[in-house]
Amino acid sequence: MAKQDWNRPTHFPLLPNQRRIRLLISYDGADFAGWQRQKGVVTVQELIEKALYVVLKEEVNLFGSGRTDAKVHAVGQVAHFDTSNQSIPVEAFPLALNPHLPHSIRVVEGELADEKFHARFTSLSREYRYYTKESVHYTPFERGRVGLVGKLPPLELLNGYAKVLIGTHDFSTFSAAGDQSHSRIRDLYESEFSLEPSPWGGDVLIYRVRANAFMMHQVRSMVGTMLQMGEKGEPVATFEECLASKERLKAGRTAPPGGLYLWRIEYA
Amino acid sequence: MAKQDWNRPTHFPLLPNQRRIRLLISYDGADFAGWQRQKGVVTVQELIEKALYVVLKEEVNLFGSGRTDAKVHAVGQVAHFDTSNQSIPVEAFPLALNPHLPHSIRVVEGELADEKFHARFTSLSREYRYYTKESVHYTPFERGRVGLVGKLPPLELLNGYAKVLIGTHDFSTFSAAGDQSHSRIRDLYESEFSLEPSPWGGDVLIYRVRANAFMMHQVRSMVGTMLQMGEKGEPVATFEECLASKERLKAGRTAPPGGLYLWRIEYA
Numbered sequence: 001m002a003k004q005d006w007n008r009p010t011h012f013p014l015l016p017n018q019r020r021i022r023l024l025i026s027y028d029g030a031d032f033a034g035w036q037r038q039k040g041v042v043t044v045q046e047l048i049e050k051a052l053y054v055v056l057k058e059e060v061n062l063f064g065s066g067r068t069d070a071k072v073h074a075v076g077q078v079a080h081f082d083t084s085n086q087s088i089p090v091e092a093f094p095l096a097l098n099p100h101l102p103h104s105i106r107v108v109e110g111e112l113a114d115e116k117f118h119a120r121f122t123s124l125s126r127e128y129r130y131y132t133k134e135s136v137h138y139t140p141f142e143r144g145r146v147g148l149v150g151k152l153p154p155l156e157l158l159n160g161y162a163k164v165l166i167g168t169h170d171f172s173t174f175s176a177a178g179d180q181s182h183s184r185i186r187d188l189y190e191s192e193f194s195l196e197p198s199p200w201g202g203d204v205l206i207y208r209v210r211a212n213a214f215m216m217h218q219v220r221s222m223v224g225t226m227l228q229m230g231e232k233g234e235p236v237a238t239f240e241e242c243l244a245s246k247e248r249l250k251a252g253r254t255a256p257p258g259g260l261y262l263w264r265i266e267y268a
Numbered sequence: 269m270a271k272q273d274w275n276r277p278t279h280f281p282l283l284p285n286q287r288r289i290r291l292l293i294s295y296d297g298a299d300f301a302g303w304q305r306q307k308g309v310v311t312v313q314e315l316i317e318k319a320l321y322v323v324l325k326e327e328v329n330l331f332g333s334g335r336t337d338a339k340v341h342a343v344g345q346v347a348h349f350d351t352s353n354q355s356i357p358v359e360a361f362p363l364a365l366n367p368h369l370p371h372s373i374r375v376v377e378g379e380l381a382d383e384k385f386h387a388r389f390t391s392l393s394r395e396y397r398y399y400t401k402e403s404v405h406y407t408p409f410e411r412g413r414v415g416l417v418g419k420l421p422p423l424e425l426l427n428g429y430a431k432v433l434i435g436t437h438d439f440s441t442f443s444a445a446g447d448q449s450h451s452r453i454r455d456l457y458e459s460e461f462s463l464e465p466s467p468w469g470g471d472v473l474i475y476r477v478r479a480n481a482f483m484m485h486q487v488r489s490m491v492g493t494m495l496q497m498g499e500k501g502e503p504v505a506t507f508e509e510c511l512a513s514k515e516r517l518k519a520g521r522t523a524p525p526g527g528l529y530l531w532r533i534e535y536a
Contacts, residue, residue: 028408075407075469104408131467139343140296143371145409145468196467199399199474200413201343204467 012118018082020117021090024109025077030144030258031104035068035077044105051100056085065119065265066126071144071257076264080119125189127210127264130223130255137202147259152205153230155193160236161226162191164243172246174221187212220255228252280386286350289358290385292377297341298412298526299372304335312373319368324353333387333533334394339412339525344532348387393457395478395532398491398523405470415527420473421498423461428504429494430459432511440514442489455480488523496520
């Protein structure tokens, strides 16, 4: 079970006559400069807030479970907002919002939430997936949706590395330059590679990873390092030393954003 | 084994000092007005001919195995051209051409062919696939790549219809308005539906069909009719009557182009 790293509120007040709505959202990140609203670029948060304004006739703030970077996808992003609009049944939000959104963003579910719920602060765990294909098996149907490697390392070796990451560790090795986290310790619950056939041809290497939280670029840095070490056939002990070193310079390349999917957020 | 419907030449003269090159090509049809060169729109044939001009320093005509309509995809389109350029090894054509093509078109293979080969006239069979998903399981990752239906009919019923199509039949029921074919008789070798999981979530219904040749819109008309009859639970006998009627008005809707893939062309 997940524990939380720092003291967070457990109650997020709701104004009288307001409802809190929780949305499940899927998007193809290729078209967007990430989740979070920013001046001068198109982001997922901004487009959904605009669609909400059309539907609710009221400006609302949409709180996501976390940011995703430019070009990163989401299958199960979760976000919430408070509204005094009482006319739209909660389950009708997908139908109401989707016509006002590009096809690369879909609102999948609407659900009623309460004062104990906050999309970001009450999550117990987050699951990401990273998709990779060998360059020679690349098809136009996977562009922007998989990371490419020259040669896929043996699955067994990759899973040797992947297991090393499970547990409570200081993940400084895989932190980004300029990372501001006050702690780089995270609890990693699942970490596994598998090969799955794609209906568009060839196999996709899928890395599934679940933790209480991740630092910026952490998943892409872990995946990039494992693939690079795997291509060189490095023993598992070398990857263990790499994690233990807590030195960013020991990590490999950061895998490209197009292969990364925010897959699922778990709440109590 | 396939037989040919009409008298075709079996020899396609090659000029002295020319090579005939056969290409295997994959493309995401969403961005293009189909295969065939047309004024005022972007087509796959035109873009590959332009890339060939850059690489060969010579204008060539590219002959495809057949046209694909606007938005229709190809995993295994085959095309050939004759060139007096002798400097590029045949297996290097993918590497030479791909940098001059958008990522939605990939040249997968180059192979040497001879005077007995013509991408269109010497094919023995063509395989198409049609991909469908239920609207509720639609994800942004399949946009433009699957046809959508309200509810998937039972697989067994669909395969009851699909079997009816196997064999030598007059396919007039599934011909397009204004079809100019002198015969609407085709030999259909394979016709089957299956369900396959997608790495992006949910199952994809895949219809595989192989014949000596197809008329314009024939596959989309057959698929659309079977899905529509399946949704209504019509018995297989009704579909048999529909095929036997040879009346276009007895067919259902034509399935949208984005779900269709030219999968493989078979040659002797």
